Amino acid sequence: MRVVLIALFHYESFALRSLFSYLKARGIPVSFIGFKRMRHKAARTLKNDFMEMYDCHTETTQEEIEVLLAELERLGPSLIGLGVQSSQFPLACRVTRAIKKRFSVPVIWGGAHPTIDPERCIAETDLVCVGEGFEPLRQLSERIEEGRPYRDISNIWVNEGGAVTRNESRQLIDDLDLLPFANYDPEDKTYIDDGRMQPERNIDYFGYGFTDNPRKTIHQTMTSFGCLMNCSFCVNALTHERFRRRSVEHVLREIEEAARENPGLRMVFFWDNIFQVGKKWCLEFAEQYSKRVRIPFFAYSHPLFMEQETLVALRKAGWSVTVMGLQSGSHSVRKRIYNRRETNAQILVAARRLDALRAVKSLHGVFRIYYDYVKNNVLETQGDLRESLDLILSLPKNFIFQAFNLSFFPNYLLTRVYLEKGFITENDIEGNSTASGNDWITSFDKRREYRGFLRIHEYYYLLFSLAQFKLFPNTLVRWMERRGIFFGRLRSLHLLCRTVRFLDLYFRPSNYVWLFAILRMVSLRLKYRHGAFVRLR
Template sequence: MRVAFAYIGAEVLGIEILSAQLKQRGHEVQLFYDPSLFDDKAIFSMPSLHRIFDIRPRMIEDLVAFNPDIVGFSVLTNTYQWSLEVAEIVKRRLGVPIIFGGVHPTVVPELVIKRPEVDIINLGEGYESFPELVSAIERGQDYHNIRNLWVKDGDTIIRNEIRPTFHDLDALPYPDKALFGEYLDVGSIYLMITGIGCPYRCTFCSNDLLMDLYDGKGRYIRRRSVDDVIAELVQAKAKYRLRMVKFVDDIFTLNMRWLEEFAERYPREVGVPYYALSHPDHINDKSARLLKASGCHRLELGVQSVNEETKRVILDRPETKEQMAKAFACLEKHGIHYLINHMFGIPTEGEAQQREAARFYADFRPSRIGSYYLKYLPRTRIADIAAEQGLIGLQDIREFEQGYFATVHSTENIDRDLLRVFKNHETLNLLMPLLPRWINRRLANSRIVTAFHWVPSFVRTLLDVFGAAVHNDHETRLFALYYFKMAFKVIGIKMGLNDRLGMRDPMPE
């Protein structure tokens, strides 16, 4: 069978794993990728530039020419509208089954399955349900009762139960990197996951809803063996000329025994610098030492707010300022670059809480303070909190459920006076990693910051890029290089110089 995946803007491990499973079963799989430059549904939203570089119609023509038997979409809330628009055209022209999976269909299935473009949705994990569906279609068998799927049968919607979590992650094939490797240099930053699940129930995160979905369905937090992780990386190192690895686990340092074995083997058998994500509660002197010994180049920490009342009452996060301070100090002691994620727009937070954060950050040396704006993801508890406080209304909630918001930097639903405060501190957050601590401490208590909202957005972007260069931020540099290369390819296609978007023969670095 021919299986097509359509996606926008970034590499996705979930699609790569499904592709590997399908190819093991003899199916032909093809990815149709829309770079959607300057409207990537995550970082940039520049409509005038996007119109120049838009090649989605070409992508759709290529997909139709492939003539698949089924088309799959992995859907986030911010990519939902793009997915619907592509699915509508494909459905009209090919008439083949369209399946939506991913977080968004999982949290609002009753809205997604009503769409005429969508025939099937996959709730939760698809490691077993999607290959089972494809095999059933190939054999001409009934697929309406496959667990994890909601399926249309005429005017009826069949809602099947959720199967238990998939426990043996080592049994999954290695991701099919060739799928996105057609368009991206997957060796420049090799995306990898060693475990699934997060133990925290942050109110702004869909993980809270997934934990409810899988309640009573088996172990939610699962991890691959170190053996399996190292084996994949050794193979990938030989095949893709790895320069950096990025582990996208929610909390890489969750299991100390696992980390000890990893730290002993990774430098010797792989030896490539890596990025990872963690949580302040799971960073201490021992874990920081193991991260450094294993070759961690940078650690990303979700902080969101330093105000303990906000964390406890609004975000449902347990860590204290003392715990955050200890985590930062341990990382600095062992020479690990770290990035702090700071969130603007949290209900109840204003000038006082941003000043508190600035004073706290001024005592440390993060390589970057990444600022972004709260997005009310569908059915999250923080959306309920905001609605109770009158910050958002029913129409806003409906728009969020339909995926109508732009990027992590867009500022919907924020009061104008508050927005000035947030822009002041967004600029300060960009400056602090570049300045000495004594200047940061003065700025954190200075009225000068109240004028920083006048700094133009392009200057903030330049500060971000300059900071990335100063701190040797490989990821930001490669993101800029990716945009340049992809823009070059798109221009070539539009001028008739290239007939394909693929990056298999990229421009020399």
């Protein structure tokens, strides 16, 4: 009996690595295959940052499919699992069909896409895990090994020649401390990319090479599952997964273990939806982290979770990078369309508190603040964009502004509204479209002729970009907007933005402090010494 878990385009796949650990801890032989990795694509995004890149998928060749099949034949699995995100649906179908032609082995899909669109997924595979997969996958593996039927396992749908059994959902695991740490060691793991096996090779979040062993410079984890918010563009709005959190001790033991195994560790990424939930937990974490770990970390933040004492404690402990979602500067758009409760006044309070953390003494001298914005929303009017500009101009300067294209996922309320209004078609929904994997960031295209809605929106996005830089006065941005300066010449406005970005970014000393910190994080010397450096492509 062996279970093989396949991660599509996500070598770091926290969910599959957690499942790997869970099965392994229960004595079930398991292997992990990283099939294809995300590649970095240059994008002139006008971010107040040296890194203007984003992750995207590349074409999967038949040669790579054959390499995958050969590796599966070598492993001889009794069960094959695929982690599937919406943008990966076409590839998951292709891989599954290839597997079914070669092997008489059940294939199960799990992850975000099978959870939000199980009906479509179960038509393409043998089994689908809807929701949390730890116990369902364990039970399924044991029953296959024992030769017992598995038609009645909660959370799992079964397709037997077109006859589908849809089992009920099960309760979530309450105590997350019962779960083993996500497994990042090289044992029983292989990677396939560039048309061949990549033995002991993995790619960290920034695209730099390391081999799943002490050459890793970044550790990624989560302290919580679920979210207290209900944003209409997020999977949590559909699954309503309640918020659960690991104990501080459990989290710290994981990071201490990672630090012992990886002497080159420079940064910890906490991928929790909102990290600052629960003042008592956060204060305990900050106190213990600063004593036992002392490694800079990244964490998301939210305007409604900005308790001052919590923020300062986390900053002192090593919090060095954060991303806070604005989504829109229009309160009406946020409330009506995105189901976000925060007011503009609350966003400004949050932004000022984050900015004040720059002055707090910490393990990491620089505190980087990113603000996210949802781009190309056809329901966002010029009045909404003007309100957004007012808000962004009111934020403390020297932040990093990044805009992401609005994506539409199956069965989301947001998607249904746009379908009913005729703004999108079925072809625009993820699973049919792969925009969230390839085009989730777009930058200004000098060769494109922007008209109507797109011209108005692109004009304001360029003004938003100017608002991040100290070098360019707010009064000048407001004057340009009132008079429509450059509205008919977007290429000239884009050139102005690029010029301001260059001057502000390259002539501000604090930016080089951050660049030096990034270079330390990459740990090139350690990678070169151990032959683990992989050139960024």
